Amino acid sequence: DAGVTQSPTHLIKTRGQQVTLRCSPKSGHDTVSWYQQALGQGPQFIFQYYEEEERQRGNFPDRFSGHQFPNYSSELNVNALLLGDSALYLCASSSSDRENSPLHFGNGTRLTVT
Amino acid sequence: DAKTTQPPSMDCAEGRAANLPCNHSTISGNEYVYWYRQIHSQGPQYIIHGLKNNETNEMASLIITEDRKSSTLILPHATLRDTAVYYCIVRPSFSQGAQKLVFGQGTRLTINP
Numbered sequence: 001d002a003g004v005t006q007s008p009t010h011l012i013k014t015r016g017q018q019v020t021l022r023c024s025p026k027s028g029h030d031t032v033s034w035y036q037q038a039l040g041q042g043p044q045f046i047f048q049y050y051e052e053e054e055r056q057r058g059n060f061p062d063r064f065s066g067h068q069f070p071n072y073s074s075e076l077n078v079n080a081l082l083l084g085d086s087a088l089y090l091c092a093s094s095s096s097d098r099e100n101s102p103l104h105f106g107n108g109t110r111l112t113v114t
Numbered sequence: 115d116a117k118t119t120q121p122p123s124m125d126c127a128e129g130r131a132a133n134l135p136c137n138h139s140t141i142s143g144n145e146y147v148y149w150y151r152q153i154h155s156q157g158p159q160y161i162i163h164g165l166k167n168n169e170t171n172e173m174a175s176l177i178i179t180e181d182r183k184s185s186t187l188i189l190p191h192a193t194l195r196d197t198a199v200y201y202c203i204v205r206p207s208f209s210q211g212a213q214k215l216v217f218g219q220g221t222r223l224t225i226n227p
Contacts (some may be wrong), residue, residue, distance in 0.1 A: 033152070033213040042201060042217030043158065056214055090157050094213060100205065101145050103158035103213060 002027060004106035008039075008055030012112045013081050021076045021109045032074040033103070034066060035090040043090055049074055050096060086113045107110050118202045123222045132189040134221050136202030139183040146205045147178060148215070149187045151198040151223075158201065158217075161187065192225045199223070 005024045013019050025032050031050045035043035045058040049068035063079045072093075078085055088110050093105040119137040126132040138147060146165050150158040162169055162176045164185070169176045177187040189196055201220040 031213060035215075042220060043215075044217070045214045048213040058214065091214075092157075092213065100163065102148070102163060103215060104158040104160060105150075105156045107155075 004091055004093050004104050005027075006089075006106040007107050008109060009107070010110045011110075015081055015083060015113055017081050018077065019081060019111060020077045021078075021089050021091075021111070022073045023076070023091030023093075023106060025074070025091075026104045027070050027094035029101075029104070030072050031096050031097050032068060032072065032093050032099060034074070034076045035092065035105075036060070037088040037090060037108070039087070046076070081113045083113050086111060097104050117216075118204055118218055120200070120202050120218060120221045122219060123224070125224050125226055126189075126192050127192060128194060128225050128227050129191055132192040132196065132223060133223070134187040134200050134202075134223065135184065136186070136190075137184045138202070138204050141182050141204050147176065147182075147185050148203045148205050149174070149176065150201045150215075150217075150222070151196075152201070153195075153198045161200075163205070193227050194227065197225045203208065 003026050007022045033048040034046040037043040046060050047057040048055045052068045065077045068074045088108040090108045092105045093102045096103040146163050148163040149161040152158045162174050164176045178185045199220040199222050203215050
């Protein structure tokens with residue numbers, strides 16, 4: 001039973017470029033969320049997707065956008081990259097069938113902006 | 115969102131029980147307490163959660179005080195692989211968007227041989 005998988009594992013981009021990160025949820029999960037974790041900090045919530053719609057958003061600018069596909073997988077897009085966007089980007093999934101279904105996290109994509 | 119307070123670091127000897135405290139004095143009646151841990155360079159790993167009653171699973175035990183203002187995560191026989199940052203999180207009720215977890219700084223637990 002595969003857990004949450006993310007790709008790529010590492011990525012280096014230049015300031016001003018755009019990036020797309022991908023996530024496949026754990027089998028049986030239909031809800032996906034994205035988190036940003038700066039070095040030495042706890043993860044911060046970016047947004048959540050359910051039924052292919054953004055349901056809740058954290059305090060992140062519009063440069064951060066996402067998408068959920070019919071198979072529940074998801075993408076995180078970041079435009080006009082800044083040096084400060086360098087971080088570990090984590091995807092988490094859960095099941096909407098059970099209230100308080102635990103979130104399961106992938107191992108993240110390490111993004112470096114130079 | 116209810117805020118949690120944890121000690122920044124703790125040490126424990128291998129084979130002993132590790133007891134990690136967490137204060138969440140502003141927790142609401144329908145909010146759960148969740149514990150996650152994060153080993154270096156990996157994503158957070160779910161450990162356990164509870165509402166009012168004490169909980170136990172194959173990884174740990176969770177003790178919640180009667181007034182629900184604090185809790186303790188217990189790793190009964192700590193091993194070197196339990197060295198990680200442990201996060202105590204109060205999870206919003208489902209109606210508020212249950213996937214938004216608010217992580218603090220956590221407790222850096224070091225298991226010593």
